[in-house]
Amino acid sequence: MTLLNHTHNPAARSWLASANVPGADFPIQNLPIAVFRHFREDEPFRGGIAIGDQVIDLARVVVVGCLEGLAAEAAMAGAYHNLNVLMALGPQAWKALRHGLFDLLQEGAEGPRVDALRSCLIPQLAVEYNVPALIGDYTDFYTSVHHAANIGKILRGDNGTDPVLPNFRWIPVGYHGRASTIGVSGQEFLRPVGQSLPAGDSAPVFGPSKRLDYELELGIYMGPGNAMGVPIALADVDKHIFGMCLLNDWSARDVQGWEYQPLGPFLSKNFATTVSPWIVSMEALAPYRQAWTRAATDPQPLPYLNDAHNNAQGALDIQLEVSILTAQRQAAGADAVPVSQTSFSHQYWSVGQMVAHHTVGGCNLQPGDLLGTGTISGPTLPEAGALIELTQGGRNPITLSGPGAADEQRGFLEDGDTVIIRGWCEKPGAARIGFGECRGTVLPARELA
Numbered sequence: 001m002t003l004l005n006h007t008h009n010p011a012a013r014s015w016l017a018s019a020n021v022p023g024a025d026f027p028i029q030n031l032p033i034a035v036f037r038h039f040r041e042d043e044p045f046r047g048g049i050a051i052g053d054q055v056i057d058l059a060r061v062v063v064v065g066c067l068e069g070l071a072a073e074a075a076m077a078g079a080y081h082n083l084n085v086l087m088a089l090g091p092q093a094w095k096a097l098r099h100g101l102f103d104l105l106q107e108g109a110e111g112p113r114v115d116a117l118r119s120c121l122i123p124q125l126a127v128e129y130n131v132p133a134l135i136g137d138y139t140d141f142y143t144s145v146h147h148a149a150n151i152g153k154i155l156r157g158d159n160g161t162d163p164v165l166p167n168f169r170w171i172p173v174g175y176h177g178r179a180s181t182i183g184v185s186g187q188e189f190l191r192p193v194g195q196s197l198p199a200g201d202s203a204p205v206f207g208p209s210k211r212l213d214y215e216l217e218l219g220i221y222m223g224p225g226n227a228m229g230v231p232i233a234l235a236d237v238d239k240h241i242f243g244m245c246l247l248n249d250w251s252a253r254d255v256q257g258w259e260y261q262p263l264g265p266f267l268s269k270n271f272a273t274t275v276s277p278w279i280v281s282m283e284a285l286a287p288y289r290q291a292w293t294r295a296a297t298d299p300q301p302l303p304y305l306n307d308a309h310n311n312a313q314g315a316l317d318i319q320l321e322v323s324i325l326t327a328q329r330q331a332a333g334a335d336a337v338p339v340s341q342t343s344f345s346h347q348y349w350s351v352g353q354m355v356a357h358h359t360v361g362g363c364n365l366q367p368g369d370l371l372g373t374g375t376i377s378g379p380t381l382p383e384a385g386a387l388i389e390l391t392q393g394g395r396n397p398i399t400l401s402g403p404g405a406a407d408e409q410r411g412f413l414e415d416g417d418t419v420i421i422r423g424w425c426e427k428p429g430a431a432r433i434g435f436g437e438c439r440g441t442v443l444p445a446r447e448l449a
Contacts, residue, residue, distance in 0.1 A: 007099060008287050010431045013107040015114075016121075018052030025424065025434020026050040028105050031098050032243070032278040032435070035082060036127040045130045047078035047086065050278055050436075051105055054121040064116040071100030082134045083279075087223045087242045087367035094223070094242070095283060129277035131184050132245075133221060133368035138182060138273070139358060140217075140249055140372035141174040145348040147377035150389040155257075169299050172349040172357045174374075177249070178270035182370070185438045189250070189272035191415060191445035196254035208445035209252035209268075211394060212413040216322050216385030216421055218344060219247035219275050220351055220371040228364040234307040237352040238282060240365070244351075246276035246320075246421045246438035247372050253388050253412065273372070274440035276421070280433060287430040289313035292350045304360055305353045314350035318435075319343055320376060320423045322385070324400055326408055327416025334404030336420050340390060342383035344376055387412055415444045 006012075007029060013020050014028040026032065028051065036048045036055055048055035059079040061067060067075050074097035077086040086093070103109065104117045142148065145164060152163025167173065183189070191212060195204040223242040226232050232240055249269065256268030292314030294300060307314075320343065325336035349357075354371055375385040384390045387410065391397055394411035401407045413419070423435035 004286055007102045007283070008431070010429060012431070014051065014105045015107050015109065016052045016054060016105065018054065019105070021052070023432065024052065025432075025436055026052055027431050028102060029431035030280065030284050030433045031101055032280045032284070033078065033083065033132070034277040034279065035130045035132040036277070037130075038122070039126055039128045045081045047080065047083055048122070048127070049101060050124070053124050055124055055127055056101065056117070057120045057122055060120040061117070064119060066104060066113040066116040066120070067097070067100045070096035082368070083132050083242075084134050084368040087133065087221065090224050091239055094281060098281060098283060129184050129186075131182055131275065132277065132279055133370070135179040135182055135368055135370045136366050138177040138179040138370045138372070139174050140177045140269070140374060141172055141349070141354050142168070142374040143172055143347050143349040143354065144375055144377045144385070145169075146346060146379050146383070147375040147385060147389065150377060150384060154388060154393040169348070170302070172354045174354070174358065175264045177273065177372070179370070181271060182273045182275060183440070185274060185276050185436075185440070187272065187274045188441045188443050190443050192252045192255065192267065192271040193445055193448065194252060194255035194267040195258055197258045204258055207448065209255055210412070211253035211388075212442060213251045213253050213387045214322065214413065214419045215249040215251055215375045216320055216340070216342070217247040217249050217376060218318065218373045218423070219245040220354070220373070221245065221279055222365045222369040222371070223367055225366040225369070226359055226364050229362040231304075231359040231362070232355055232365070234305060234310055234352050234356040237355045240355060241282055241351065242367075243279040243281045244285070245279050246423050246435050248274040248419060248421055248438055248440055249372055249375075250274070250440070251386070272440070274438055275370075276436050276438040278436045280435055284433050285316060285318075285425065288317045288425040288427070288433070290315040290317055290345055301353070304356060307352070310350055310352045314352050315345045315347070316351070317343055317345045317427070318423055318425055320385075320421065323420045323422075324410065325418040325420060326400060326405075326414070328408060329400070329402070329405040330416075330418070332405040335402060336418070337400040337402050339398060339400070340382055340384055342376055342378035342385060344373070346378045346383070347373060347376060413442050415442055417442050
């Protein structure tokens with residue numbers, strides 16, 4: 001069980017002033033990790049820890065020797081071009097690294113090791129990021145009951161019956177995605193092409209997707225895996241999760257509608273997925289754990305998906321916001337327009353239940369594997385995590401309005417649109433924990449012969 005400790009003290013401050021700015025994403029209580037290098041320079045990527053507006057270069061930390069023992073071992077594991085070695089070390093090593101840096105970064109900390117750590121700071125404005133892990137496998141779940149209900153009504157009509165399919169309330173539904181097209185924030189991708197079936201037609205057409213959408217999700221990076229045939233028990237899940245990030249699982253809804261039966265998404269999902277560079281540890285998120293509950297009128301989870309620890313603190317209150325920056329607004333120097341905001345606490349299935357279900361049949365997860373939560377939608381329309389919900393399948397376009405540019409409407413995404421996802425945790429009596437942002441841009445489709 002994850003317990004609160006001195007690193008969660010909301011009064012703790014750093015000698016780095018930018019870490020103490022109210023509303024900042026990366027205070028001393030956070031210390032998320034990414035893979036970075038100096039912007040556009042010919043040097044290797046390596047692990048780095050965010051503090052304020054700076055990155056702590058873990059490769060430099062190893063050279064100057066400002067950490068000791070297990071913390072130093074973890075820093076060395078994090079200094080590679082991806083974080084898989086660090087992910088494999090397990091929670092005691094992750095904790096040692098986070099606590100070792102926290103102690104050196106605290107306001108009032110002094111001595112040669114603190115001075116050495118100061119030499120390891122690089123401004124975030126001077127760096128670029130890469131996908132933080134070698135992702136062997138990517139699994140996307142479908143765990144928001146509100147999203148499932150909204151999609152069910154759009155696809156099957158609001159005929160008075162339950163729009164949520166029967167299996168949804170019994171299992172965390174998921175499918176295997178495409179790891180090779182996962183990119184880091186800033187990713188630009190071509191509008192996908194594929195087959196779709198226009199309404200009223202009997203034969204499909206081939207061409208660029210006309211109903212391109214985003215999906216507001218969180219990503220879950222795995223740490224130590226499990227042996228094939230040996231499931232991860234729900235009570236042990238915390239030993240296996242390295243941390244969480246923001247994730248946008250772009251979707252071509254017209255392609256999806258034609259191809260998804262009987263085996264589910266294929267070309268409609270495999271063209272691009274965007275993740276944020278920063279991975280927030282489960283330890284940093286501990287103050288925002290909540291009780292996981294299930295309505296008494298709903299089916300209660302089967303025993304392997306039911307555990308006292310999960311019931312006590314399996315939910316996470318992570319605030320999420322989606323904005324759209326159109327090409328027109330960008331050219332005019334105008335800001336992105338927020339289109340929805342919700343909380344991860346609305347998800348029907350917990351992170352732990354996703355992992356337990358994924359492995360119960362014998363599947364072996366490995367360090368660096370990525371799980372997506374599925375679209376995160378709340379109980380009201382402004383909390384919807386995809387345009388297909390916000391616009392009722394494109395029938396009711398939303399208006400993007402704000403100073404600096406003329407109003408625009410969107411049923412689905414247009415070429416040049418940039419979607420920006422932001423996430424944070426915030427409440428009285430706890431430090432604000434931010435995820436940074438996850439940004440991706442749609443480019444025109446390739447020319448077809």
